[in-house]
Amino acid sequence: MEAVQSLGGGTVAAAGQAFTRESLIEASNVEKSYGATRVLRGVDFQVRSGEIHALLGGNGAGKSTLIRIVTGLTPRDAGEIRFSSAKANSIHPIIAVVHQELALLPELSVAENIGIVHARSGFSPSSHRRMRDVALNALDLIDPAIGREIVDLPARKLSLHEGQIVEIARALSTGAEVLLLDEPTANLTAGETAKLFSVLKRLVHDEGIGIVFVSHRMKEIRELCDVCTILRDGITVVNATPVASLSDAEIVLQMGQPAHDVAGRLKSKKEVRQGSPVEFLGPDDARMEIWPGTILGLAGAPAGPTGLINPVVGAGRGAGWHVYGEGFQGSFSSPLQATRAGVGYISGDRAMKGILSQLPIVDNVLAARRVREGRRTVGEAERQECLDLVSALKLKAGSIWDLPASLSGGNQQKLIVARWLGLPLRLVVLEEPTRGVDIGTKHDIYALIRQMADAGAIIVWWSTENVELLELCDAIFAFDTDGRPKGFLSEERFTEDGLAELTGMAA
Structure with missing residues (x-):
């Protein structure tokens, strides 16, 4: 041959x-x-x-x-x-690939990030115009409205889900015969996912392309x-x-x-209220009083949950949200201040908000402890502490001195969870914590989060997977498609349809 x-x-x-x-x-x-x-x-x-x-x-x-x-x-x-x-x-x-971790150039505009794969040399004024046209045409395939909103923004100003849309649009713009999508919906809302699927089905039917779809969402x-x-x-x-x-x-x-039966098993079965509650106050007189041991779900378009999360973890004041309670006086000015006040933060965006890629596993696992206690060096006790955490999490690593890049995506996510285990936390914020991990790792993470709640922490969990929220959370607070607070999901409507109705988004 x-x-x-x-x-x-x-x-x-x-x-x-x-x-x-x-x-x-x-x-x-x-x-x-x-x-x-x-x-x-x-x-x-x-x-x-x-x-x-x-x-x-x-x-x-x-x-x-x-x-x-x-x-x-x-x-x-x-x-x-x-x-x-x-x-x-x-x-x-x-062949065009959309990877799970975003690969955008942060200082270039969305138009330039999409058009750059078509540019032969340099960026002349005319090529900028062509890039913008190419970008808008590609974004129109997914969502014309969002395309016109973000096309001129630098990529660093995009949210995770907007960045994912840009990645997909760039791949579509190449006219690829084969499109490889690695967890492409991890940062998309249900409505955006439905639009994307419609585009993909149309491309397959009308253009005859082949699509490879990697996902853990059955x-x-x-x-x-x-x-x-x-x-x-x-x-x-x-x-x-x-x-x-x-x-x-x-x-x-x-x-x-392994087979898992999550529903009900991980939810809190006790109504005993211990300690003191934390109060979240937001726009439009929104108010939540959450007690220790509660897993609170956040549902809806990303603008709503992130507006609440940012002031809690010290990443900005957010959309008018404040948190009050013992040790909490409105908002935190920095992640350091939040961490020392007993706030943990676990993100599914491993590359940008989680993994310390140039430091070994041991430094990643012990990062939160060092921030809280002001430690800088690894002693023998710390090495053993790291080994114990790695063992407890069944984290598959050759050595605690290896870099995180040696781990699979699921094991990297476990590593981020590990850094908060055993710490005296009052509040743990989870931002898509199971993004891009398999069903077995998901359930390992679920169990660890339940463990944190049972130890007395309040868990605030944002997920775009409605089924996940309904299975794991004791209460769910919803936001509409514009990010405005809509209130708690009622017990009698604690279903996918009920959540879709409250958020205004497809289940």
Whole structure:
């Protein structure tokens, strides 16, 4: 077979050989090791045109490594990858990737971040105009209103969900034949997700592109995907199988994840009020009195929850919200002040708000303790404390001196949770804490958060996953699509439909 292209190892066959007409990418028996660790041990994977393909597997199963190999960012050790483009005079289809962690240039505008992939050289005034037009056309595919609001803003001023929309729009603007989406809805509201899915289905139907969708949200997989491939421990265990032919339980089992019964089990069953409550006062006379041990959910468009969260964690005054109680006098001027007052903060945005990427695992785990106590060096007691926390969390790490980049996304998220365990916390703020982690890791995190609540902390939990809020929270406070407070979800309407009705967003 004639080799026409090399992608880091093995050969890439000429287009059209051993392909059905609709095949765009076909990977066979792909292997990859990092030192003694075998990440991929024989993966088969195929992407076809006109198909949305779910790539599933637990954290560390090899999904991200496979994506990096397919896109040429990482060389493979063995196996074969073959490409076929439907476009004339082209062998390799255009492949665009939207990663879970944002890759925007913070000082460039949204137009420049989208248009830069089309710019041949420099930024002349005319190219700026072209970039803006390209950006608006791409953003219009998802949400014309938000496109016109943000197109001229620098990327550093975007919220997480706005940044995710820009990433997706940039990928769509390339005219890709294959679109790889790694947890693309992690920062989107339900309404934005519905719009995105409509766009993706239209592109598949009208343009015949192939889409690879990586997600841990079963509801989304069911709603969007045609077929699925499941990886477990670096091996393909389910290959291009129709999603409709597999139950949720079968998918979870094939992923090697344990079955969990979360609903009810993690919710507080006691009504005993101990300690003193914390009072949140907000715009439009909004008021919440929350007692220690309560898990309070925040639901709705991001502007509402973030407006409450920011003054609580010392990240800004927010949209008129203040917090009062023992040790709380309105708002905190800095994260340091909040931390020393007993406020913990766990974000799902690991790259920007969580992981200290240039410091080893031990420094990441002990960061909050050092801030509270003014410590700078690692003593023997600290090393043992870190080892105990790593063991308790079942955090898969070679050494506590390794960098966080050596961990899977789920284990990085556990690391962020670990830094707050065992501390005398009065309030823990969670901002999408399970973003981009598999079902097993999610439930590990749920249990740890319940543990913090049982120890007397008030938990404030923002999530765009309504099911998650309904399963775990003792009470849910909702915001509408403009970020205005709407009040508590009533007990008789403690359902997805009730929450959708109160927030004005699809369930």
